[in-house]
Amino acid sequence: MAAPVLAVEEIKVPPRILIIDDEPSVRFGIRDFLESTGYEVDEADSVQRGREALRTGRPDVAIVDYRLPDGNALDLLREGQENGAAAVPLIILTAHGSIDLAVQAVKEGAEHFLTKPLELPTLAVILNRVIEQQRSRQNELARRSRASREEVNPFAGTSPALRTLEDQALRVAAASSPVLIRGETGTGKGVLARWLHLHSPRALEPFVDLNCATLSRDFLETELFGHERGAFTGAVTAKTGLLEVAHRGTLFLDEIGDMDLEVQPKLLKVLEEKRFRRMGDVRDRRVDVRLLVATHHDLGALVHDRKFRQDLYFRISTVPLMVPALRERREDIPGLARELLDHCAADVGRRHLSLAADAVAALCDYSWPGNIRELRNVLERAVLLTDAAVLTEPDLRFDMASPAPVLSDTRLTLVALEQRYITEVLREEQGHVERSAVRLGIPRSSLYQKIKRYGIAAAKDQGGPRTEA
Known part of the structure; x- marks a missing residue:
């Protein structure tokens, strides 16, 4: 019996701000104000330490003093652009402001240029605007990462199976736990995943999807985690991975059962530590995403056959949802x-x-x-x-070549299973008994007996009778 599905309360993660300034009193004043208004704050006192914090801390915005002991704010701006880092907006501070310096900073890519002494209420307004703009940019990146497609209501219908699915989905939509969506190909697993995102507290953040079945191991790894310049032959520029694009939003991995075994432990690290490492990089980066996965495979069987990691299976199957055929x-x-x-x-x-x-x-x-x-x-x-x-x-022109999954219902008796299987083989062979008997590995006379016993209609054969129910 499946374990009951429990709703989990979503914990909203506050925006993270990085302050880079060599004056402790300035850092203390800004930090104290921002923490009192609900922000998380990290600090650095040089370009070098600021560079490390930008790479590993995943701040939403950085507030940077223009002049630092080992460089200036423009150095960080240029390095971020050259390394292809997921753009962290920079607000530059200076005690020696000039129009020329402000123009140069904005041209280099700074979000704003402020002079000291800093008016903290003004800073709060600017931060809110910059964070909203950054979210809009991330959403645009997410939209470009997938082909637009028309959605269908995942709960269109009145069947008991669908009502059960809807009830479970409503209870887990607001959770931050991973969700495993199971179901046959074409049942609408991706539609359900998008519905879960749109009905979650992350609805205004990016929704990024990726089909693991279509990608090789190396390509899947660089798509998910990104890579640094020179990480492999042909990597002439750095690449932002979809994990970074999906930061604070939802990442949907379709057909996770086809994910390469060498990539699986890296995904497990993201789930357990909220950290990952780009290909060719030696430093971890922090990321906050909700993971939704889907598969038509029996992951338990794949675990048994050592084709899927058991620890990853337990981690992603916290909340299982089954989409009925x-x-x-x-x-x-x-x-x-x-x-x-x-x-x-x-x-x-x-x-x-x-x-x-x-x-x-x-x-x-x-x-x-x-x-x-x-x-x-x-x-x-x-x-x-x-x-x-x-x-x-x-x-209506049905695709008669499509194989029907007749063996998937374990509630059938052996007699009912045989009847369904024979019916499907006859359908695929367009009623020809002789060809069907060859496929079934039984004499034609035996197949006629079974057709008569089960009352299967529309069977035909060259020169043979037509059996009707």
Whole structure:
């Protein structure tokens, strides 16, 4: 029996500010003010120590004195741009302000230029604005990192399985714990992941997704963690990884069961320590992300076969959600099909399309091995290839080559399992008994007996009879 799903209270992480100034009294005054208003504060007293804090501390904003014992604020600005670091906004302070210096600092990339003595309320207003602008930039990076796609309500339907899923999702949406989304290919795991993000306290922060199944080990590692210039052949510039892009937001890793074993311990470190290291770097960086993962594999079996790390499995499976297959909630198909039909029709500029009763019946009778993704494909194909305003059964072209996952329901008896399997093989062979018997490894006469026993319709053979229920 699955463990009960418990909601976890989200702990909101306050913005982190880095103060780089060689005067302890200045650092103390700014720190005391910022901490009293809810910020977390780190300090450094030189360019070198500020450089280390920027690399490892992941501040949201840095307040930097222009003149420091071993350099100036512009040195940090230039180094950040050359290293391809995830841009940390810099507010520059100086006791010797001039218009020329202010113009130069802004041209170099400073967010703001302030003169001492500092007015702390003014600083608070500027910090709030800079942090909001930084969040907007991160969201834009996240949007560019994925192809835009139209979303479908993950809870469209009335089936008990879907209502259970919705109840569990509502209870864990605000949690910071990782969520493992399980389900067959095409069931809408990615749609559910995006819903969880949009209904979490991180909704205004980036949502970044990555499909682990499509990437080699090296490419997956550089996409996730980024790399330094010269980390490998061809790395002519530094690269910001998706973990940095997703900072304070949500990272969704689809098909995590296909993640290379050598990458898995690095992801585990992110979950346990909130730290990671770019390829080619020797220093850790701090990051705050919520992890959502999805897979169609049985991760427990992969752990048993030593193809997936047990410690990582336990860490990501804190909150498991199961997305039911479409064939397990057939009562939802009519309403879902009409919703998808409206989307498909709108995409090509058509309106007021509907499904005839025989079309709805055909959709409900089909096994849907490709689940919602296949349903959308069938409807989109019908919209493109049919001019009628009402789609009928002949307008639906099912993908008969798609293998139906007939062995996935362990609640079936052996007799029911055999009946379903024979039915699916006959369907794939378009009713030809002789070809089906070869695939099943039994004599044709035995297959005829089973067809008659189970009342399977639409079986045919060259020169043979047609068995009807």
